[in-house]
Amino acid sequence: MLTLNNVAIDYEQTRVLDGVSLSLQKGEIGCILGASGCGKTTLMRAIAGFKSVADGQIAIANNTVATASQQTPVANRNVGVIFQDFALFPHFDVMKNVAYGINHGSREDKEKLAQHFINLVGLQGFENKLPHELSGGQQQRVAIARALAPKPDLLLLDEPFSSLDPDLRATLAEEVRQIIKTNGTTALLITHDQNEAFAMSDKIGVLDDGKCAQWGSAFELYHQPKTRHIAGFIGEGSFIKGTAQQDSLGGWWVRSSLGMFALLNVEQINKFVNTTSYQSQDDGPDKQTFDVDLLVRPDDILHDDLSDVKARVFSRTFRGAQIMYQLTVGNEQEKVFCLAPSHHNHANGESFGIRLELQHVICFAV
Amino acid sequence: MANLVLRYKGKLYLLAFILAACTSVPLLSIYASFLSFEVSNWRHLIDTVLTAYVVNSLILMLGVGLGTTLLGTSLAWCIVRYRFVGRSTLQWLVLLPLAMPAYIVAYAYTGLLDFSGPVQSWIRARFELGFNQYWFPEVRSLTGAIVLMSLVLYPYVYLLARTAFKLQSSHLEEVSKLANKSSLQHILRVSLPLARPAILIGAILAMMEALADFGTVEYFGISTLTTGIYRTWFGMGDINTASQLSALLCTFVFVLLFLEFSSRAASQAYQTKYQQKNLGISLPWPRGILVLVICSLPVLFGFVIPFGLLSSWSIQYTQSGSLAEFAQLVINTAWLAVVGASIIVSVALVISYAKRRNNGAVLQFASRFVSLGYAMPGTVVAIGILAPMGWLDKQINGLTLYFNDSTVGLIFSGSVIVLLFAYLVRFVSIALQYTDSGLQRIPNSLDEVSLSLKKTPRQSFFNVHLPLMSASVISAFLLVFVDILKELPATLVLRPFDFNTLAVKAFELASDERLIEAALPSVSIVLVGLLPVILLTKTLERS
Numbered sequence: 001m002l003t004l005n006n007v008a009i010d011y012e013q014t015r016v017l018d019g020v021s022l023s024l025q026k027g028e029i030g031c032i033l034g035a036s037g038c039g040k041t042t043l044m045r046a047i048a049g050f051k052s053v054a055d056g057q058i059a060i061a062n063n064t065v066a067t068a069s070q071q072t073p074v075a076n077r078n079v080g081v082i083f084q085d086f087a088l089f090p091h092f093d094v095m096k097n098v099a100y101g102i103n104h105g106s107r108e109d110k111e112k113l114a115q116h117f118i119n120l121v122g123l124q125g126f127e128n129k130l131p132h133e134l135s136g137g138q139q140q141r142v143a144i145a146r147a148l149a150p151k152p153d154l155l156l157l158d159e160p161f162s163s164l165d166p167d168l169r170a171t172l173a174e175e176v177r178q179i180i181k182t183n184g185t186t187a188l189l190i191t192h193d194q195n196e197a198f199a200m201s202d203k204i205g206v207l208d209d210g211k212c213a214q215w216g217s218a219f220e221l222y223h224q225p226k227t228r229h230i231a232g233f234i235g236e237g238s239f240i241k242g243t244a245q246q247d248s249l250g251g252w253w254v255r256s257s258l259g260m261f262a263l264l265n266v267e268q269i270n271k272f273v274n275t276t277s278y279q280s281q282d283d284g285p286d287k288q289t290f291d292v293d294l295l296v297r298p299d300d301i302l303h304d305d306l307s308d309v310k311a312r313v314f315s316r317t318f319r320g321a322q323i324m325y326q327l328t329v330g331n332e333q334e335k336v337f338c339l340a341p342s343h344h345n346h347a348n349g350e351s352f353g354i355r356l357e358l359q360h361v362i363c364f365a366v
Numbered sequence: 367m368a369n370l371v372l373r374y375k376g377k378l379y380l381l382a383f384i385l386a387a388c389t390s391v392p393l394l395s396i397y398a399s400f401l402s403f404e405v406s407n408w409r410h411l412i413d414t415v416l417t418a419y420v421v422n423s424l425i426l427m428l429g430v431g432l433g434t435t436l437l438g439t440s441l442a443w444c445i446v447r448y449r450f451v452g453r454s455t456l457q458w459l460v461l462l463p464l465a466m467p468a469y470i471v472a473y474a475y476t477g478l479l480d481f482s483g484p485v486q487s488w489i490r491a492r493f494e495l496g497f498n499q500y501w502f503p504e505v506r507s508l509t510g511a512i513v514l515m516s517l518v519l520y521p522y523v524y525l526l527a528r529t530a531f532k533l534q535s536s537h538l539e540e541v542s543k544l545a546n547k548s549s550l551q552h553i554l555r556v557s558l559p560l561a562r563p564a565i566l567i568g569a570i571l572a573m574m575e576a577l578a579d580f581g582t583v584e585y586f587g588i589s590t591l592t593t594g595i596y597r598t599w600f601g602m603g604d605i606n607t608a609s610q611l612s613a614l615l616c617t618f619v620f621v622l623l624f625l626e627f628s629s630r631a632a633s634q635a636y637q638t639k640y641q642q643k644n645l646g647i648s649l650p651w652p653r654g655i656l657v658l659v660i661c662s663l664p665v666l667f668g669f670v671i672p673f674g675l676l677s678s679w680s681i682q683y684t685q686s687g688s689l690a691e692f693a694q695l696v697i698n699t700a701w702l703a704v705v706g707a708s709i710i711v712s713v714a715l716v717i718s719y720a721k722r723r724n725n726g727a728v729l730q731f732a733s734r735f736v737s738l739g740y741a742m743p744g745t746v747v748a749i750g751i752l753a754p755m756g757w758l759d760k761q762i763n764g765l766t767l768y769f770n771d772s773t774v775g776l777i778f779s780g781s782v783i784v785l786l787f788a789y790l791v792r793f794v795s796i797a798l799q800y801t802d803s804g805l806q807r808i809p810n811s812l813d814e815v816s817l818s819l820k821k822t823p824r825q826s827f828f829n830v831h832l833p834l835m836s837a838s839v840i841s842a843f844l845l846v847f848v849d850i851l852k853e854l855p856a857t858l859v860l861r862p863f864d865f866n867t868l869a870v871k872a873f874e875l876a877s878d879e880r881l882i883e884a885a886l887p888s889v890s891i892v893l894v895g896l897l898p899v900i901l902l903t904k905t906l907e908r909s
Contacts, residue, residue, distance in 0.1 A: 100829070
């Protein structure tokens with residue numbers, strides 16, 4: 001439904017985005033996630049047609065809408081946009097705002113269709129209210145109804161929750177997802193908030209340094225991050241030092257102060273195999289070692305009194321059901337996080353036994 | 367199909383550019399007059415009247431600059447620095463002279479202070495004196511013109527000085543006190559220098575008005591550049607020399623405009639970031655009353671007395687004169703002002719909207735020309751339009767003679783179209799200020815939403831922009847309406863034969879020494895002129 005192929009965008013002669021590729025199937029909700037100023041809003045504006053691309057192609061519903069030489073005007077792209085400030089027309093009531101984008105049919109047909117979308121977003125009874133009479137959450141639903149009413153092929157949402165109360169965001173994100181899914185619309189969300197991204201989307205792209213570093217599900221980003229940046233950016237975690245080595249049977253292992261783990265990630269293994277030092281070795285493959293940083297998530301470290309591996313509490317944050325410990329391990333040089341149930345209560349400086357249970361071994365060559 | 371939106375943008379852009387370019391015609395025309403330069407003509411001018419024109423214009427300009435600076439600055443200082451009974455009312459009362467065109471004040475004071483007026487008659491009766499046996503200042507003089515113009519133009523300085531003083535943090539004065547400086551030292555060394563750029567801007571605006579004034583000086587019989595231009599055209603029918611004199615006057619105006627522009631940069635640099643609100647010193651009632659009385663003097667002389675006089679004359683006139691003629695005059699003027707304001711606001715909307723959608727360098731350059739229009743004196747605009755329109759008529763007649771063997775006569779010259787065009791040149795920049803700021807208040811995301819909902823720029827404009835900026839459009843319309851109503855020299859030169867407006871009729875009657883009859887149209891102009899003053903006070907209260 002939406003395909004970006006090697007898209008590059010210039011902003012006043014500087015290339016802000018380069019080689020961005022991603023694709024969305026019909027009915028999927030995608031998300032562009034990135035820190036502020038990384039160019040994610042620029043990318044959205046290019047998809048909508050407010051900005052031209054310098055290289056690559058954008059296709060919506062199998063029509064190429066933007067290349068470096070040809071730009072389909074916004075009006076012909078059939079996209080709906082929800083802006084950060086909602087951009088409701090302050091002089092139109094809810095009904096008129098929603099009906100504004102319905103360009104065909106009689107007045108009655110238009111109102112009927114608008115009413116359908118007002119009902120979809122749960123605003124029946126508010127048809128004659130002006131935007132300033134509505135709460136922030138209600139205003140946003142009007143913006144969604146207005147964007148959906150012309151039945152766009154693609155819905156773009158630019159930081160749709162940022163002007164709302166933080167308490168509201170989580171519940172609204174789920175509601176908005178429901179509305180979009182019920183309507184069967186393909187949508188692309190732009191946000192800097194990973195919780196929002198996780199709650200809303202089927203696929204997430206992380207923008208970093210002008211590139212789309214990874215395009216995949218939230219699970220993939222968390223458990224199979226492709227770059228160190230993504231590993232650090234998504235979720236909580238820390239890195240400990242380790243070495244990677246191939247055994248005589250051909251299997252790869254990562255050795256660290258918290259134990260030895262099998263490395264199964266083919267992409268990562270290939271990176272080692274492709275290095276020149278590995279290819280030109282004389283001693284045989286099993287002698288070659290690589291220094292790596294091993295990613296350890298707080299939920300990978302289990303509280304285990306029977307374990308021989310002891311860690312000292314460096315700092316702790318009480319989170320109700322759980323306590324997030326920052327622990328020093330090894331020669332007290334390395335720090336890891338541990339999310340332990342609340343009843344395992346330890347003061348700063350105390351030690352307790354831990355066990356590292358790595359489901360997904362992620363390491364990056366140093 | 368792909369570039370549908372771009373093509374539409376292009377059309378709007380082109381229209382805006384053509385309209386903006388049209389307004390530069392008079393300016394180009396007067397400077398182009400030097401292409402046919404006759405040395406003998408100028409030698410004659412220099413030998414006879416040119417020195418008087420230039421010297422009188424400059425004296426008038428500097429005198430008004432000085433007068434408005436003194437009145438406006440001291441008034442602003444008192445009102446910002448002191449709190450006294452009636453201050454809040456006085457704050458907007460002092461703006462009233464803005465509603466009073468200088469030429470109308472001139473009629474009133476001439477009627478009051480002339481030889482046959484009530485004041486001198488009373489002196490003669492009281493002291494039993496005859497003609498020439500006593501000294502009395504002559505109103506119809508350069509000094510008279512300077513005093514009267516200062517009395518109605520000081521609000522320009524007052525408004526800017528007031529803002530400048532208000533923005534001065536009260537901490538500054540406390541620093542001066544800590545340094546053991548007297549209040550006077552603080553005023554002279556801190557307050558006034560800080561407000562100087564703002565005061566200068568106000569004075570320059572007043573000086574530009576003084577240079578452009580035609581009604582007062584013509585009525586007083588003073589030879590200035592504006593009256594000179596008028597006489598060269600009306601008396602001698604010499605459009606080329608009139609254009610060249612206009613270019614000279616225009617150059618003076620542009621020098622002032624440049625000074626104003628450079629002062630603006632300085633005045634912005636002098637604005638302090640952190641402001642401690644300056645509440646003013648509370649004055650106890652005996653001194654408070656004294657300050658109130660002193661501060662009321664400018665508005666008393668600049669508005670209350672002339673307005674009272676004109677009103678009483680108007681009442682005198684209505685008891686004997688014919689009102690049918692006056693009604694016709696009002697209908698004429700209102701029709702002209704409504705049509706003119708509608709056209710001008712529409713043009714301003716086209717230019718503003720084109721700038722919003724596609725702000726290219728060419729259009730920006732063209733819209734600079736538009737804003738010059740307001741600086742050009744009405745007399746100059748009129749002369750600058752006469753020459754090209756005459757040329758156009760000649761060409762049209764040449765064409766019809768060639769193809770049809772007949773002439774169609776003058777199409778533009780002497781028609782309302784030319785007059786409306788002059789108003790457009792002169793007043794579109796005021797309208798543009800309002801339409802620009804009205805559009806700027808609408809977030810760009812509304813345009814983009816509208817675009818993504820497949821609306822053309824035209825549909826967006828009528829459904830979204832126009833309703834949202836209606837207040838700005840109404841203000842623009844009102845201001846242009848009143849300006850057209852007050853306009854004298856361009857109307858006098860360009861009006862169709864036997865077509866009168868309130869301003870022109872009042873001027874003709876006053877020039878014929880029929881002041882009582884001139885009073886009713888004059889009062890009408892002042893009353894309508896109060897509308898923008900009220901609008902201004904509303905804006906000031908909000909800020």
